[in-house]
Amino acid sequence: MKQFIEGSKAVALAVKLARPGVISAYPITPQTHIVEELAQLIADGEMKAEFVNVESEHSAASVVLGSTATGVRSFTATSSQGFLLMIEVLFNIAGMRLPLVMTCANRAISAPLNIWNDQQDSMTARDSGWIQLYAENNQEVVDLHIQAYKIAENKEIMLPVMVCMDGFILTHGAEVVDIPDQTLVDKFLPAFELSDKLDINNPKTLGAFADPDHYTEARYAMQVANDNALKIIPQVADEFKKIFGRVSGGLIEGYRIEDAEQVIVAMGSVVGTIKDVVDELRAEGKKAGVLKIVTYRPFPAEVVYRALKDIPQIAVLEKAVSLGASGPLHIDLKSVLCGREGKISRVSGFVIGLGGRDITKNSIREVFDSLSKEEVSCKFVGLKLG
Amino acid sequence: MAKVKHDIGIAKPRSSLNNKTGSWRTEARPKFLQKNCIGCKICLLICPEGCITGEAKNTYNCDYLYCKGCGECAVICPKKDIEMVKE
Numbered sequence: 001m002k003q004f005i006e007g008s009k010a011v012a013l014a015v016k017l018a019r020p021g022v023i024s025a026y027p028i029t030p031q032t033h034i035v036e037e038l039a040q041l042i043a044d045g046e047m048k049a050e051f052v053n054v055e056s057e058h059s060a061a062s063v064v065l066g067s068t069a070t071g072v073r074s075f076t077a078t079s080s081q082g083f084l085l086m087i088e089v090l091f092n093i094a095g096m097r098l099p100l101v102m103t104c105a106n107r108a109i110s111a112p113l114n115i116w117n118d119q120q121d122s123m124t125a126r127d128s129g130w131i132q133l134y135a136e137n138n139q140e141v142v143d144l145h146i147q148a149y150k151i152a153e154n155k156e157i158m159l160p161v162m163v164c165m166d167g168f169i170l171t172h173g174a175e176v177v178d179i180p181d182q183t184l185v186d187k188f189l190p191a192f193e194l195s196d197k198l199d200i201n202n203p204k205t206l207g208a209f210a211d212p213d214h215y216t217e218a219r220y221a222m223q224v225a226n227d228n229a230l231k232i233i234p235q236v237a238d239e240f241k242k243i244f245g246r247v248s249g250g251l252i253e254g255y256r257i258e259d260a261e262q263v264i265v266a267m268g269s270v271v272g273t274i275k276d277v278v279d280e281l282r283a284e285g286k287k288a289g290v291l292k293i294v295t296y297r298p299f300p301a302e303v304v305y306r307a308l309k310d311i312p313q314i315a316v317l318e319k320a321v322s323l324g325a326s327g328p329l330h331i332d333l334k335s336v337l338c339g340r341e342g343k344i345s346r347v348s349g350f351v352i353g354l355g356g357r358d359i360t361k362n363s364i365r366e367v368f369d370s371l372s373k374e375e376v377s378c379k380f381v382g383l384k385l386g
Numbered sequence: 387m388a389k390v391k392h393d394i395g396i397a398k399p400r401s402s403l404n405n406k407t408g409s410w411r412t413e414a415r416p417k418f419l420q421k422n423c424i425g426c427k428i429c430l431l432i433c434p435e436g437c438i439t440g441e442a443k444n445t446y447n448c449d450y451l452y453c454k455g456c457g458e459c460a461v462i463c464p465k466k467d468i469e470m471v472k473e
Contacts, residue, residue, distance in 0.1 A: 097392060158392060196396050208397035211405070218394035225392065 002178050007138040007170040008033030010177045011103055011163075014145040015075050016047045017185040018101070022067035022074040024052040024060045028082040029115045030167035031105035035077055057082035061089035068098040069206050071197035073149065076100070079167055080107035083121040087128070093160050094129030094222065096207045099152030099192075100160040101145065106268065106319070107167040108355040116356020117167040118319035119268060123328050129222045131161040131229055132297040133249070134267040138177050141165045143240065143248035144294075146180065150189050150236050156228040164296075166269040166319075168356070180244055188243045226298035233295055251300035253292040254307050256282060260289030262371050263308065265333060266317040267293045270352070270359050274317070277364045288368055293329065301336040309342030313371040317364070317381075319353045326378035327351055346375040357382065407435060411455035414470040420444040422465040429459035429468060 005013075011034045015023070023042070025035035041047040052067075054060045057078050064074040078086055083104060093100050104122040108114040122132060131151060135141040141163065148161040165171060198206065210218050230251065237250040255275050257263050264274050274290040281288040291307055293300075308314055314337075316330040325331060330349030337344055350367050353359040363381050370376070425443040437453050440446030448459070460468040 096395065196393060203399050205397040207395050209402075209405070210395050214394050217391060221390045221392045221394065224390050 001181075002176055004174060004176050005138075006033065006172060006174045007141055007165065008105075008172065009037050010138050010142050010179065011077070011145060011165070011171075012037035012041060013179050014142040015101075016041055017180060017182055018075075018146060018149050018189060019073065019186075019191075020049055020075045021072035022050050022052060022064060023076065024054055024063035024067075024074070025076045025078065026054055026057045026060045026082060028057070028079045030107055030117075030171045031077045031079040031082070031103065033171060034103055034105065038075075057085040058089060061086040061093065064100055064102075065089055065093050065096070065098060066198075068093070068100045068194070069096065069198045071192065071194035071199075073192040074100055075102065077103035077105065079105040080109055080115075080121045084109065084124065087125055090125055090130060090160075091128045092207060095218070097158040097222075097225070098160060098206075099149070099158055099194075101148040101152055102160070102162050103145070104162050104164045105167045105171045106164055114355040115167075117169055118354045118356070119164065119166070120320045120354075122162060122164045123320040123322075125162070126297050126328060129159060129226070130297065131157075131159055131226070131233075131295070132164060133161065133294055134164045134296055135166075135170065136269055136271045136292060138165075138170055138173065138175050139246075140248055140294075141170060142177055142179065143244070143246065146185060146189060147233075147236050147240055147249045149192070150239075151229065151233055153192055154228075154232050154236075157225050157232060159222065159225050159229065164268065169269045178246070184243055188240065230295075230298050230300055249294060251295045251303050252307060253294060255290045255292065257289035257291055257307060257311065259287055260311055261287040262313045262315070262368055263289045263291055263311045264315045264317050264364070264367060265291045265293065265304075265308070265329065267296060267329065268319070270317060270319070273359060273361060274364055277361050277368070280361070281365075281368060286368075296329070299332050299336070304333065305336055305340055305342075308337065309340065309344065312343050312345045314344060314347045315350055315367050315371050316347065317350050317352055317367060319351075321351045321354075321378065330377065346371070348376045348379070350376070350379050350381050352381040406451050407454050408449075408451045411450075411453065411473060413455065413473060414457065415450065415453060415455050415473055416448060416457065416460050416468050417471045418447045419467045419469060420446070422467045424465060426464065428462050428464070432458045432462050434458065
């Protein structure tokens with residue numbers, strides 16, 4: 001049913017539809033509304049789940065690690081500093097191959113203290129083994145959460161999935177969102193069954209000591225699971241389309257890139273703004289396009305290459321920077337495109353929108369304009385110096 | 387899909403017995419003298435490997451397949467009835 005609701009509430013309703021048995025989280029801006037709403041749904045008896053109050057994000061992540069390990073579908077959410085506090089446990093969740101789903105309400109990282117949006121927080125976990133999906137709008141946020149459990153729990157994957165949504169822009173933005181019917185979600189997402197679960201009648205240890213003879217193979221298995229995810233994520237999106245009649249999720253989404261000469265590659269809510277600019281530029285006769293990365297980890301290298309190989313001028317626009325190098329997505333893209341056949345002449349990297357600075361249509365036009373000039377690797381857009 | 391083991395790190399009870407940590411010993415091993423032992427069990431309890439066994443006085447010993455030679459037992463023994471000897 002279509003509803004005009006805040007993004008955080010939409011997440012809560014999507015999570016409710018996935019029927020998790022345990023939710024644990026600690027409040028942090030701008031994530032708080034998500035778990036606040038879930039706590040309310042449980043308190044009101046509208047949702048059957050256990051909400052575990054904790055004293056920190058480290059504990060929240062540990063609780064859902066434990067509950068998932070006992071075979072109970074679980075959920076948590078966080079942002080920024082809370083995300084960093086979770087990160088030790090996040091690596092463990094992935095290493096134990098527990099198919100948890102969490103939301104990262106993307107926010108900048110201290111210092112200096114900043115509560116507004118960029119994507120530096122989830123970027124710090126890109127090497128953790130978690131699958132990372134980035135949402136453009138709140139409809140996609142809802143759809144990705146429902147797909148996330150199906151991806152995570154696939155026997156060929158068995159990795160946790162993080163749905164990343166831009167803090168405030170999406171979490172606190174209200175728009176019309178189609179919340180799926182419970183019966184359809186139940187059809188799409190069967191009950192969770194974990195084969196290697198913690199069970200007092202069949203005791204075992206998860207995440208036990210692995211000496212140098214075994215550790216490499218455990219990490220290799222995670223890499224293989226990521227490769228499997230590249231095949232399965234599009235299948236899950238196809239199945240979602242069959243049941244819900246909506247194209248959502250998958251690996252990438254190209255917008256007017258077929259004959260484009262200039263394409264911006266980006267993730268998250270900024271893609272919506274870029275689409276508007278692309279439409280304006282097209283109306284002026286310029287061949288512009290945008291490639292949205294939905295699945296950032298595993299990085300869909302081949303489909304990205306195929307989508308971009310005939311585009312002469314490419315820009316990566318991102319809300320994070322690997323300080324001392326360039327934007328993480330820019331680095332990934334360079335490594336994928338380097339030395340490959342095609343018409344690509346430059347892949348420039350732009351850092352934009354850090355700590356909630358507005359990304360205007362004009363700033364995106366500037367990026368398109370500068371693409372015809374020499375290649376840059378880490379240009380900060382809209383710097384206020386002096 | 388490639389054939390790989392996805393359950394590394396999932397251990398059944400007693401599987402740690404496969405790790406023969408005795409090879410970690412470098413310089414010294416504990417020698418259970420079994421002369422003045424009062425059977426207080428403190429050595430058994432403090433052993434990080436859990437490789438010390440014994441019940442009555444002067445019956446305690448350790449399994450050198452697992453003893454790492456940390457010396458905790460020799461330090462804690464109230465009767466100085468365990469001594470560390472060169473390997």
